[in-house]
Amino acid sequence: MDNFSQQPMMSNLPPTPPAQINPVPMQQAPVAPGAPAAKAPSKFNENLKFIIAIVATSVALLIFAVLFLTTLMKYNDAKSDLDEKIDIAVAKAKDEQAEALEAEFAEREKTPYKDFSGPEDYGSLNFKYPKTWSVYIPQDASTGGDFEAYFTPGEVQAISNENVNSLRLRIVNRNSESVKADYQRSVGADGLSPEEISIANTNATHYSGKIPGTEFIGHIVIFKIRDKTAIFQTDSELFADDFGEILDTVSFNE
Helix, strand or coil: CCCCCCCCCCCCCCCCCCCCCCCCCCCCCCCCCCCCCCCCCCHHHHHHHHHHHHHHHHHHHHHHHHHHHHHHHHHHHHHHHHHHHHHHHHHHHHHHHHHHHHHHHHHHHHCCCEEEECCHHHCCCEEEECCCEEEEEEECCECECCEEEEEEECCCCCCCCCCCCCEEEEEECCCHHHHHHHHHCCECCCCEEEEEEEECCEEEEEEEEECCCCCCEEEEEEEEECCEEEEEEECEHHHHHHHHHHHHCCECCC
16 A cells, blocks of 8 residues: 555635524514503602601600600709718718717716715725716705715706606615615516626615606615615616716725
């Protein structure tokens, strides 16, 4: 077989240009005879929507304003109430502080204590009492009889069962058992409560409660001094602490 190469057949015809596609113009769909044309939104509808929007906004603003004012009023009321409570608490604290300072000052003013000495014939009874207290001795027993002394802050008032005294002292010419019997009659639920104590190493009886023949609620202490009886009395619980301190300083000659 003979070897040979095939040569392509060359055409003498000119090249064919590519086909061109002409666009088809879009045509609107034909409107059916008698069909109504589309209407543009009317001015009335637009105004109505605008008014509705304005009204809705106004109502919302009104509701918000009412809620805001209500909340503000409640806040102001609560704040005013809180401020008032704070003012009351501050005033009360100031009053309590002032009272505490006054009480502290009054306690300091009581010192140094004064010394009281009773008649020698009645055992030379001695004790200390606040220097801010005044003493009145209507009966000094210089001619016999009972000894009496009254003590109170400031000026001693007229002696009676209606005026309160911080301390009443009597030394009577009676034995202690006889004097105690008088007070024992008032012992009870609505009267006195007895208690045995010691004063200057001497047996004594302490009565507390309503003092016989008065409306006072106080304390009475009775003990023997030689052949007589000493009676200490305070007319009010206000002087109970002072009363106890005075009794702690009592001394006498047996």
